[in-house]
Amino acid sequence: MNIKATKSKQNGTANVLTPPKPYARIVNGIFPGNKPRSQTSRDEEIVVLMKIEKIGVVGCGQMGSGIAQVCAQSGYSVLVSEVNNELLRKGITAIESSLDRGVQKGKMTPQERGDTMSRLKGAVGTADFKDRDLVIEAAVEDLDLKKRIFAQLDKVCPAEAIIATNTSCLSVTAMAAATGRPDKVLGMHFFNPVPAMKLIEMVRTDATSPATLETAAAFGRSLGKTIVITRDSAGFIVNRLMIPQVLDAARMLEAGLASKEDIDTAMTLGLNYPMGPLALADLIGLDTVIFIANGIHEKLKGPHYVVPALLQKLVAEGRLGRKTKRGFYDYD
Numbered sequence: 642m643n644i645k646a647t648k649s650k651q652n653g654t655a656n657v658l659t660p661p662k663p664y665a666r667i668v669n670g671i672f673p674g675n676k677p678r679s680q681t682s683r684d685e686e687i688v689v690l691m692k693i694e695k696i697g698v699v700g701c702g703q704m705g706s707g708i709a710q711v712c713a714q715s716g717y718s719v720l721v722s723e724v725n726n727e728l729l730r731k732g733i734t735a736i737e738s739s740l741d742r743g744v745q746k747g748k749m750t751p752q753e754r755g756d757t758m759s760r761l762k763g764a765v766g767t768a769d770f771k772d773r774d775l776v777i778e779a780a781v782e783d784l785d786l787k788k789r790i791f792a793q794l795d796k797v798c799p800a801e802a803i804i805a806t807n808t809s810c811l812s813v814t815a816m817a818a819a820t821g822r823p824d825k826v827l828g829m830h831f832f833n834p835v836p837a838m839k840l841i842e843m844v845r846t847d848a849t850s851p852a853t854l855e856t857a858a859a860f861g862r863s864l865g866k867t868i869v870i871t872r873d874s875a876g877f878i879v880n881r882l883m884i885p886q887v888l889d890a891a892r893m894l895e896a897g898l899a900s901k902e903d904i905d906t907a908m909t910l911g912l913n914y915p916m917g918p919l920a921l922a923d924l925i926g927l928d929t930v931i932f933i934a935n936g937i938h939e940k941l942k943g944p945h946y947v948v949p950a951l952l953q954k955l956v957a958e959g960r961l962g963r964k965t966k967r968g969f970y971d972y973d
């Protein structure tokens with residue numbers, strides 16, 4: 642099950658002795674452990690990477706479906722779970738449509754599309770996760786729910802399995818504490834839409850072992866993603882910086898300082914952003930923006946993380962963004 646990587650004394654890179662197939666092209670870096678380098682003894686410079694072949698994904702919404710898709714596309718066996726058959730069907734249909742678009746655009750062949758789908762299975766609940774090497778939780782942004790899911794996964798998954806969360810801002814440490822394996826828990830924060838976005842923030846807690854971090858990072862690279870590492874703190878890197886901007890854009894709109902189009906055009910052309918903050922909020926999901934803002938505000942308390950009334954009103958009206966075809970903008 643395990644492979645060994647040793648850190649070269651000359652250049653600090655990891656040499657995988659017997660790489661499993663999915664890792665053949667990606668394991669070539671070593672990541673910082675929990676101790677400062679000066680305290681790391683030579684003995685501890687041996688990191689055992691786990692062989693990852695079978696992936697579980699919890700939740701098949703916007704993010705879970707994207708994560709399941711890129712894992713299956715990269716050659717992994719994927720089991721994705723939802724709360725009921727209807728939502729599972731909806732999520733799998735979204736994956737099929739995304740792959741169809743890939744074929745239409747010439748990014749993959751019909752054969753590759755078929756192979757990807759053959760590696761992907763769905764389930765209601767997590768009872769079948771008992772053979773998974775790595776599980777990525779992508780359920781809604783609610784800490785109590787995530788803690789319950791982590792406790793459940795801890796019971797079902799093999800003792801050596803890594804359990805990751807795609808949370809946008811919540812405490813990975815709290816989720817790890819709901820398990821008996823905090824050393825094997827970390828955040829793997831993908832970005833939306835997952836097939837297109839190149840980044841994964843790897844979030845390590847004080848308990849995350851170097852082997853877990855490095856295995857997850859190697860896995861992330863095998864999906865073609867770039868990895869950054871951050872300690873567990875509210876909003877990590879991207880959302881801590883991005884959420885105040887989205888909320889301030891909503892506050893400007895609310896105060897009548899500019900139209901939504903002009904706010905977005907100003908940020909797109911003025912800062913060379915691919916889209917403005919209000920269009921970005923629609924893409925993320927306005928309900929998810931509120932979950933993230935509240936999650937960060939609970940920890941950091943800054944006024945810039947307070948959700949403006951306009952955003953709350955849109956969500957109360959069911960205008961959740963692109964996923965409901967209505968948000969700041971209409972998407973008909």
Ligand SMILES: NC(=O)c1ccc[n+]([C@@H]2O[C@H](COP(=O)([O-])OP(=O)(O)OC[C@H]3O[C@@H](n4cnc5c(N)ncnc54)[C@H](O)[C@@H]3O)[C@@H](O)[C@H]2O)c1
Binds near residue numbers: 701926
């Ligand atoms: N939307 C984004 O842009 C974005 C980006 C990065 C990270 N995230 C994070 O990803 C996670 C999911 O966000 P999303 O945008 O995909 O939300 P979403 O609402 O589109 O999907 C969440 C899915 O989880 C399912 N779910 C809830 N409880 C479940 C359970 N016990 N078992 C299985 N499935 C369950 C829901 O039915 C739903 O389909 C959140 O933690 C969010 O903060 C979101």
